[in-house]
Each structure stands twice: as structure tokens, then as C-alpha cells.
Amino acid sequence: MTSPLPGGVDCDLHPAVAHLTSLLPYLNDYWRDQVTTRGMVDLVSQSYPTRSPISSRPDWRPAKGKPGERLIDMQSQALDPFKVAYGILNPLYGVQMVFSEDMQDAFCRALNDWLAKEWLDKDARLRGSIVIPTQSVEKSVAEIERCAKDPRFVQVLMLVMGDVPLGKRALWPIYATAERLGLPIGIHAGSAYHNPPTSVGWGSYHIEDYVAQAQAFQTQLTSIIVEGVFARHPKLKMVMLESGFTWLAPFVWRLHKFWRGTRMETPWFDRPPMEIVQSNIRFSLQPVDAPPDPVVLNRLFDHMQSDELILFSTDYPHWQFEDEKALPEGLSADLVHKIMIDNPYATYGRLKQTATAA
Amino acid sequence: MNIQVRERPQGASTVVAKTAIADCDIHPARASKTELYPFLAKRWHAHLETYQEHPYQGMLEGPPYPKAQPNAARRDAYPPEGGQQGSSLSFMQKQHLDPNNVVLGVLNPLRTGQGLRNHDLAAAICSAINDWQIEKWTSKDSRLKGSVVVANEDGATAAKEIRKRAGDKNFVQVLLLSRNVEPLGQRRYWPIYEAAEEAGLPIGVHAFGFGGNPITASGWPSYYIEEMVGHSQCQQTALASLVLEGVFERHPKLNMIMVEAGFGWAPSLAWRLDKVWQRLGSEVPHVKRPPSEYIREHIWWTTQPMEDPERRQELFDVIEWIGWDKLLFATDYPHWDFDDPSRVLPPGVSDANREAFYLGNARKVYGLA
Numbered sequence: 001m002t003s004p005l006p007g008g009v010d011c012d013l014h015p016a017v018a019h020l021t022s023l024l025p026y027l028n029d030y031w032r033d034q035v036t037t038r039g040m041v042d043l044v045s046q047s048y049p050t051r052s053p054i055s056s057r058p059d060w061r062p063a064k065g066k067p068g069e070r071l072i073d074m075q076s077q078a079l080d081p082f083k084v085a086y087g088i089l090n091p092l093y094g095v096q097m098v099f100s101e102d103m104q105d106a107f108c109r110a111l112n113d114w115l116a117k118e119w120l121d122k123d124a125r126l127r128g129s130i131v132i133p134t135q136s137v138e139k140s141v142a143e144i145e146r147c148a149k150d151p152r153f154v155q156v157l158m159l160v161m162g163d164v165p166l167g168k169r170a171l172w173p174i175y176a177t178a179e180r181l182g183l184p185i186g187i188h189a190g191s192a193y194h195n196p197p198t199s200v201g202w203g204s205y206h207i208e209d210y211v212a213q214a215q216a217f218q219t220q221l222t223s224i225i226v227e228g229v230f231a232r233h234p235k236l237k238m239v240m241l242e243s244g245f246t247w248l249a250p251f252v253w254r255l256h257k258f259w260r261g262t263r264m265e266t267p268w269f270d271r272p273p274m275e276i277v278q279s280n281i282r283f284s285l286q287p288v289d290a291p292p293d294p295v296v297l298n299r300l301f302d303h304m305q306s307d308e309l310i311l312f313s314t315d316y317p318h319w320q321f322e323d324e325k326a327l328p329e330g331l332s333a334d335l336v337h338k339i340m341i342d343n344p345y346a347t348y349g350r351l352k353q354t355a356t357a358a
Numbered sequence: 359m360n361i362q363v364r365e366r367p368q369g370a371s372t373v374v375a376k377t378a379i380a381d382c383d384i385h386p387a388r389a390s391k392t393e394l395y396p397f398l399a400k401r402w403h404a405h406l407e408t409y410q411e412h413p414y415q416g417m418l419e420g421p422p423y424p425k426a427q428p429n430a431a432r433r434d435a436y437p438p439e440g441g442q443q444g445s446s447l448s449f450m451q452k453q454h455l456d457p458n459n460v461v462l463g464v465l466n467p468l469r470t471g472q473g474l475r476n477h478d479l480a481a482a483i484c485s486a487i488n489d490w491q492i493e494k495w496t497s498k499d500s501r502l503k504g505s506v507v508v509a510n511e512d513g514a515t516a517a518k519e520i521r522k523r524a525g526d527k528n529f530v531q532v533l534l535l536s537r538n539v540e541p542l543g544q545r546r547y548w549p550i551y552e553a554a555e556e557a558g559l560p561i562g563v564h565a566f567g568f569g570g571n572p573i574t575a576s577g578w579p580s581y582y583i584e585e586m587v588g589h590s591q592c593q594q595t596a597l598a599s600l601v602l603e604g605v606f607e608r609h610p611k612l613n614m615i616m617v618e619a620g621f622g623w624a625p626s627l628a629w630r631l632d633k634v635w636q637r638l639g640s641e642v643p644h645v646k647r648p649p650s651e652y653i654r655e656h657i658w659w660t661t662q663p664m665e666d667p668e669r670r671q672e673l674f675d676v677i678e679w680i681g682w683d684k685l686l687f688a689t690d691y692p693h694w695d696f697d698d699p700s701r702v703l704p705p706g707v708s709d710a711n712r713e714a715f716y717l718g719n720a721r722k723v724y725g726l727a
Contacts, residue, residue: 053637161575168580191575198595199588201540201571204603207638208541211598212575214630215591219574222587227580244630250622250676253665255587261695262426262583289630296679303672319637 002327004312006083008340009351012188012241012284012313013078015119016068017043017093017111026110026117034103043094043107047190047197048318052206057319067317071122078316079125081324086344086351088127088154088186089119090241096159096192101135105143108133112147120152127351129157129186137170141177148181154350155184155239160216161191167220167227175229179236182349184282187220189213189242214289217243218251221281225255228268230280237347238281242315245283246290249303252277278306282347285326285339286315294330301335311347312340377712379699380462380720382660383564383617383688384450384502386495387429387469389441397486397493402479412475414539414568423582427694435692443692447498454691455501458699462720463502464530464688465491466564466617470507472535473568481509485519488529496528503724505533505562511569513549520550524557530724531560535567536589536619542596543603551609560613560658560723563596565589586695593619594627597657601631604644606652613656613723618690621659625679628653654681658723660688661715662697670704682711686720 017023020042024032034040048055056067060077068074079087093111098104108131115128130147132140147153156178164170166187178185191197191209198212199219217240230236255273263269290297301307314326327336345351388394395403410418427433429442435453437446444450455463467490471483484507491504506523508516523529532554540546542563554561566589572578573588593616606612631649639645645652659680667673677685689696703712721727 053640054634162577164577165574165579165584166576195575195577196571197575198541198599199571199574199592200537200542200595200599201569203541203595203599204544205641207634207641208598208602210638211602211627211631211634212595214627215594216575218591219579219584219588220576222584223574223576223579226583244626246629247623247626249667249672250620250626250665251590253622253667253673254590254620254663255583257663257666258583258586258695262581262586264426265581266583287630287633289626289633291625291629291679299675303667303675 001325002329002331002336004082004324004327005336005340007085008082008312009344009348010078010082010084010087010314010316011239011311011344012286013074013087013089013316014068014092014318015074015089015115016066017091017114018065018069023107023110023114026113027106031106043097045092045094045097045190046193046206047209048092049206054210054318056317060317071119074316075123078314079123082314082326084125086125086127088129088348089115090129090157090186090188091115091131092188092190095131096134096162099135101133101139104133104135105139108143112143116150116152127152127154129153129155130183131157132174134158134162134192137173140174144174144177144181144183148183151350153183154348155186157186157188159190159192160187160213160220160243161195161197163192163194165220165223167223167225167229169227172229172232175233175236179233184237184239184347186239186241187217213242214244214247218247221251222255225273225276226266226269228266230276231268231270236280239311239347240281240283241313242286242318243283244287244289245310246288246300248277248283249300274305278308281309282311282343283309284311284313284315286313286318286320288320288328290328294328297328298330307335307338308343308346310339311344376459377716378459378461379687379716380464381458381460381689381691382464382615382686382720383662383690384463384465385444385691385693386465386467386491387442387444389445394483394486394490397489398482402482405479412479413473414475414570423585426582430694431692432694432696447495450691451499454689455499458689461501461717462724462726464562464724465495465502465504466533466562467491467505467507468566472507472510477509477512477515481512481515481519484509488519488523492528503530504528505531506559507533508550510534510547510550511539513546517549517553520553520557520559524559529559530726531562531615533562533564536563536565536592536596537567537569537571537573539569541599543599543601543605545603548605551605551612555609555612558725560615562615562617563593564617565593565619589619590623594623597653598627598631601649601652602642602645604642606656607644607646613658615658615660615686615723617660617688618662620663620665621661621680621685622665622676624653624659625676658684658686658719660686661702662688662690663695664697664702682714683719685715686723687716
């Protein structure tokens with residue numbers, strides 16, 4: 001087994017909201033009333049059905065309630081065993097599926113407040129991602145500015161399958177705000193289901209939706225690179241979360257080949273895509289999607305031409321590895337140090353600041 | 359690739375170019391709007407002139423993502439007698455088949471009636487295109503073989519067309535596109551797979567098509583480059599659907615060729631499918647074996663546009679992981695992102711692999727060995 005190093009950062013942990021009523025204390029009177037009188041129950045995305053095997057490793061699944069619902073479980077099952085200095089929380093509560101921008105905004109604010117109060121306040125290792133109401137760019141910017149006052153929020157969270165491709169200029173005020181505040185944008189697997197969850201329509205199965213996350217990350221990478229997001233926002237980092245990464249090099253080769261032939265349409269796309277990936281884009285470790293042969297995985301790292309791209313993650317409580325085998329076999333000690341410690345700290349600038357509640 | 363400004367240097371490695379090759383992706387075109395009329399019932403002539411084509415996307419003239427070149431084709435490929443690139447057999451012979459020693463050329467007609475919302479019209483045009491392939495191309499040059507084009511959204515009609523052409527040596531495959539109303543594994547397309555397997559024809563799944571879905575899972579992108587790069591993702595998703603719906607479990611003799619979407623994506627997709635199947639396999643009990651096994655047994659890839667990393671050894675790593683026996687050389691003639699056979703494989707490839715890549719694999723998969 002490749003041993004983890006203490007003092008690292010787990011860049012993808014999922015705290016679960018037990019039920020919509022958990023957010024009631026964080027909603028104003030109007031929205032509290034809306035939730036109760038309209039009989040709204042819960043926001044569960046079919047990207048992660050609660051009892052699907054992916055949604056929770058069997059030994060992490062609680063006897064009652066949702067996986068990842070209790071801090072005490074996250075501590076004993078993920079934070080403590082991997083001896084992390086920090087764990088970054090990415091809530092996957094289904095707020096992005098909502099179509100009303102006002103409702104979405106109310107739920108996002110409540111979710112972010114819930115995260116601060118019930119998680120960040122209770123374990124000094126924990127850091128949070130700001131969930132934003134993507135139905136409204138204006139409200140998203142406001143929510144980022146509001147939550148960023150708390151230095152324990154270290155990232156802005158968006159879904160990989162949203163309403164429009166992530167490179168679209170209409171979204172750039174979100175990126176400008178994040179760049180100004182030193183916050184990376186985390187793009188996480190999952191769909192708002194406002195578009196078919198694949199690029200060729202609606203498949204039949206949950207397994208199909210899950211496999212398709214990788215292809216969605218690929219088209220989003222194309223979008224953010226060719227639209228010139230990083231040409232305009234050079235200090236912005238984006239982190240692909242639960243994306244897989246073993247597809248990266250051939251994807252970049254293809255993008256590079258077409259870049260050479262079609263540059264006249266996107267003149268701001270003025271650097272080779274591999275350079276842009278290396279300067280502005282990162283990937284969380286899980287899932288690894290590799291063949292059993294460690295030699296092949298190490299070749300893939302060579303193809304990526306950088307040891308700075310991967311950030312350690314457990315993806316807790318999702319079932320991506322057994323026991324403590326989060327790190328694939330055969331990685332050099334140097335690479336493990338980079339993955340667990342150097343790369344996350346280089347990506348998340350706020351981790352170095354002293355944590356104080358707002 | 360056809361770089362717009364640069365002069366194409368003459369006289370590259372003609373020794374290599376003279377190796378006999380298969381070109382598994384050639385796009386024949388019509389020289390005029392009425393060229394298909396002799397093969398199309400009269401009622402459709404007036405219909406087309408009045409109502410045009412009614413596709414699963416909005417534009418009636420030209421594609422929603424305008425191409426990088428007129429007709430997405432090489433500027434030097436206009437036939438001297440007129441008509442668009444790829445519409446002249448004699449010019450195709452002169453510019454491509456003869457000098458590149460193409461001994462097997464697989465025709466993949468585009469603009470065929472696939473992706474049209476009027477399914478009767480779609481069926482009529484597809485059948486006409488199949489007759490046209492014989493009359494204009496395959497009966498006149500025995501190196502050329504056609505693809506049975508079918509009304510993809512109407513399984514029963516598509517199956518009938520396949521059965522009609524079964525056994526006709528003018529055709530070596532059935533042609534589908536990767537973007538349809540639903541992912542290709544869905545049961546509305548199953549009659550096509552049944553008929554193709556019965557006919558002993560592999561199915562080529564070519565990039566493009568329209569089914570009314572945004573071409574990414576997060577909506578419609580802005581630029582042509584995104585569509586072009588995106589064929590890789592569309593092909594991957596279509597293939598995942600075919601595997602996870604059990605198409606190859608039910609049709610063990612059916613083969614498919616992924617056309618014009620590259621192949622570099624294949625190893626990672628296969629690894630991901632296997633891993634997720636181990637986790638979620640109980641949802642799809644009809645998928646009885648690891649997905650990578652179905653892919654290994656039933657899938658081939660045409661090479662164009664070939665991935666082109668700076669460090670060529672990395673490409674060879676990927677080809678090793680896929681298998682030298684799985685690649686079918688293709689140029690995509692006359693399109694602008696044409697892969698030149700004399701440039702595509704550098705030295706260092708064994709003779710056996712070279713022969714398989716350029717010709718042997720194609721002969722096997724198309725039943726011409």
C-alpha cells in the first residue's frame with residue numbers, strides 16, 4: 001500500500017444535510033414558511049441516490065440517516081485515519097436543481113450558514129466551499145462576497161453539469177469575484193439535470209450518468225480553456241473534483257490539435273492547452289480510474305507532464321477505494337508529498353491563513 | 359491537418375505513401391441539389407423544394423457551428439469540373455485514391471437523411487443515398503465500398519433497409535452517427551443492431567448528427583472547436599450506452615467502428631467503466647462481463663484525427679493499451695483536418711503493426727481478408 005503522509009489536505013469531503021428541515025434554522029421566516037406549507041421534503045440529486053453503492057462505502061454507511069451526515073463519523077472515518085491538517089467540505093445537497101433563482105438563493109445561503117455553524121465551527125481542521133445559486137450570476141456574486149468574509153471558506157463550488165457551459169461569458173462575474181478574493185472554483189461531479197446528463201441525451205441508468213461525469217468534465221475543460229476564462233482571469237484556479245484524471249493527456253492532445261486548426265475563431269486562446277492546464281487547473285485524486293498495473297499509472301503521470309496537477313482526496317463517503325488505500329500503488333514518495341501536501345497548499349491560498357470565525 | 363496559411367510542402371515520403379492502404383473514412387458528396395432525384399420518388403422532389411429538410415436543429419442552410427473551411431473541406435479539393443469537394447469520382451481518384459494507393463476506401467456519406475424530424479423523408483433519402491453510392495461510386499471503382507445509411511430514429515424502417523442491402527457486396531457496413539435523439543444503446547435502436555448482426559455487417563458510428571440534445575451535458579457550447587473536440591465525448595458516451603445497455607451481450611457477432619472521434623480516450627473510458635461496473639453492476643445485471651471485455655471484442659477505431667502528442671512515444675503507449683489490431687487508418691478525405699498517410703506513422707513501428715494499421719485490420723473487420 002502507498003502510505004499517506006500526515007499533514008495533508010483532503011480536498012473532497014461530503015457532509016450530508018439530513019433533511020430539508022435541517023436548514024430551517026438558517027432560513028428567514030418567509031422561506032421557512034414556504035418549505036413547511038408547500039410540503040417540501042428534501043433536495044436529493046439522482047446523481048447520488050442515497051443507497052447507491054457509490055454514494056457510500058459500506059463501512060461508512062450509518063445504521064440510520066444519510067452517509068456523511070455526522071461529523072463524528074467523518075472524523076473517525078476520514079479526517080483522523082488520514083491525519084490531515086485540513087479537510088475541504090463540498091456539500092452536494094441538490095440546491096442546483098431548483099429553477100427559481102430566489103428559492104435557490106435562499107437554500108444556498110442556508111446551506112452555507114449550516115456548513116459554517118455545524119461543521120466549520122466544530123472541527124478546526126475543516127474548511128468549506130461556498131455553494132452558489134447559479135440561476136442568478138448577480139446573486140452568486142453576492143453570496144461569494146458574503147461568505148468569503150469568513151476565511152474558513154476556501155473555494156466556490158459549482159456543478160459540472162449545469163445550465164450552460166462553464167466558459168460562457170455570462171458567468172465571468174463569478175470568476176472575477178473568485179479571482180479577486182483568492183478563491184479557486186471547485187467544479188464537482190453531478191448534474192442539475194437542467195440538461196440531459198450526457199452529450200447525447202438521456203441514458204437509462206445511474207451507472208451511465210456516473211460514467212458520463214468524466215465526459216462532462218472534458219467538455220467543460222474545453223469550454224473554460226477555449227472561451228479564454230484564464231486569459232481574462234490569469235490568477236484564477238479551477239479544481240476538477242471527482243472528475244477522474246486518467247483521460248487528461250489524450251484529451252489535451254486532441255484539443256491542442258484542433259487549436260492549431262481553428263484559432264481564428266478564438267484568438268484569445270493563445271497558449272497551448274497543456275500550459276493552461278498546468279497553470280490554472282487541478283484535479284482531485286478520487287476516483288482514480290486506472291488499470292491495476294502501477295506501471296501504466298506512472299506512465300499516465302508522465303503523459304500529464306506535471307506532478308502538480310493532482311490534489312489528495314478521499315471523496316468521503318463515496319466508495320472509491322478500500323481501507324486506507326486512497327493512494328494508488330507504485331507512486332514515488334516525492335509524488336505522494338506533492339499530492340497530499342504541496343499541491344493542495346499551492347492551490348488553496350486561504351489554507352495558510354489563521355482560521356477565525358467571521 | 360490543413361493549416362490555412364501555410365504552404366503544403368511537396369514530395370514528402372512517397373515511398374511510404376505508396377504502401378497499399380485502406381482509408382476507412384471517405385466522404386463522397388453530391389455535385390448538385392438534384393443529383394439524388396433519380397433515386398428519390400417524385401413526391402419528395404417537390405417536398406424538398408418546398409419544405410426543405412426539417413432537421414433536429416434550427417438551421418436550414420449550413421450547420422449551427424459554421425465550419426473552419428467551406429464545406430469543412432480542403433480548399434485544394436474542389437474538382438476542376440465544378441461541384442463541391444468530394445463530389446467527383448475522377449478527381450477523388452486523381453487527388454487521393456491513386457497517389458495514396460488506397461486499395462480499400464470506405465464511403466461514409468453525410469447529409470443523408472439521418473437526423474431529420476420527418477421520418478418518412480429520412481427513410482426515402484437514406485435509401486436513395488444507398489442507391490446513389492452504388493451508381494456513382496462503388497460500381498465505377500471497385501476499391502470503394504459503401505455504407506448502408508439508415509433512418510436511425512425509426513428502428514423498424516432502418517432494419518428493413520439493412521435487410522434489403524444484406525449480401526450486396528457494394529456495402530461493407532451500416533452507418534450511424536454518434537448524436538441521436540437518445541444514446542445509441544437505447545432500445546429504439548435495437549432493431550438496427552439485430553438486422554446488422556444478421557446481415558454480418560459491422561456498424562460504423564461516425565461523429566456528428568443531431569438528435570435535439572445540447573452537445574454537452576451542460577448545454578450548448580459557443581464555438582466550432584468545441585463541437586470538434588466534443589465528438590470525442592459524444593462517442594465515449596454513445597459507446598458507454600451501447601455497452602451498459604447490453605447490446606454486445608445480446609448481439610455477440612456485432613462489431614462497431616468508432617469513426618472520426620480519435621481513439622486516445624479509449625483506455626481511460628474502459629478503466630472507468632470497469633471500475634464503476636464493479637461498484638454499480640447490480641443495476642445492470644444484463645451486463646454480465648466487465649465492460650472492457652465487450653470493448654476489446656467488439657470495437658475498432660478509425661485513426662483520424664489522430665492524436666499528436668509532442669512525445670510520440672506517448673501515443674504509442676496509448677496504442678499499446680488499445681491494441682495495434684484495433685486501429686483502422688482513415689484520412690477523412692476531403693475534409694480540412696485530413697490526416698496524410700505519409701505523415702501519420704513515424705519510423706519505429708514494426709512492419710507487422712504498420713501493415714495491420716494501414717490495411718490488415720480493415721480487411722478483417724470489413725470481411726474482406
